[in-house]
Amino acid sequence: MLVIAHRGASGHAPENTMAAFLRALAMGAPAIELDVHQTLDHQLVVAHDDDLKRCGRDRRRLKNVHWEDVSTLDVGSWFDKDFAGERLPRLEDVYDILPKNVELHVEIKRGSSVYPGIEERVVDLIHKRNASARTLVSSFDHAALYSVRSLDEKIRLGYLMGLTTLQTALREMKDIDAESLNISARQVTARIVKAAHERGRRVLVYTVNTPAERDKLVKLGVDGIFCNYPELNLWR
Ligand code: G3P
Ligand code: CA
Secondary structure, three states, X not given: OEEEEEOOOOOOOOOOOHHHHHHHHHOOOOEEEEEEEEOOOOOEEEOOOOEEHHHHOEEEXXXXXXXXXXXXXXXXXXXXXXXXXXXXXXHHHHHHHOOOOOEEEEEEOOOOOOOOOHHHHHHXXXXXXXXXXXXXXXXXXXXXXXXXXXHOOOOEEEEEOOOOOHHHHHHHHHHHOOOEEEEEOOOOOHHHHHHHHHOOOEEEEEOOOOHHHHHHHHHHOOOEEEEXXXXXXXXX
């Protein structure tokens, strides 16, 4: 079963930072997940929320600020003083450090309705970095996934189910040829796994941080888990 480092090794370092990604790589993670938003001047920034209240106590929305307004903010101290001075990464910065054999799961937090042109910019970057084979684009914003698919008929997609019904999810996944159904550990059931597998889709479950939860999901037959502790791969 694939263990995907969720927001990097976010149990060990501040989520969605270079420190978290480097820690995940050092731990041998085969795949890393991160979240993407866009600044006013169209930079693709890696952060979970649409503002930095949680990480840097900055209340401004990313969509309303320029990259230079946020590029030097400390997004590490909230986690531990050892990470003071950790900066907000851009998606391109992550590709700079990512080995070619590591899969990257890029979650677009909101599509063009909030971040005009974000889908084009993500697809363009993936092309520029020659990273189509090792990148999977996911989103709860299914319009964004349709948009990504319209820009590239081959790009790998993960469909984040959210509150969508299984019937709609299966139909939309077929429409856009999403390779995985990404679903929360609270939602996933044997019926959902079976329905996805019958249609040739992988099932990836978030967020799973204990051996007991992992073992339950292995029994259910899921294909991967998003995990804040990449070493869960090894824990018995
Ligand atoms: O992509 C799986 C998971 O990351 C989705 O939820 O809130 O952690 O981004 P969230
Ligand atoms: Ca995410």
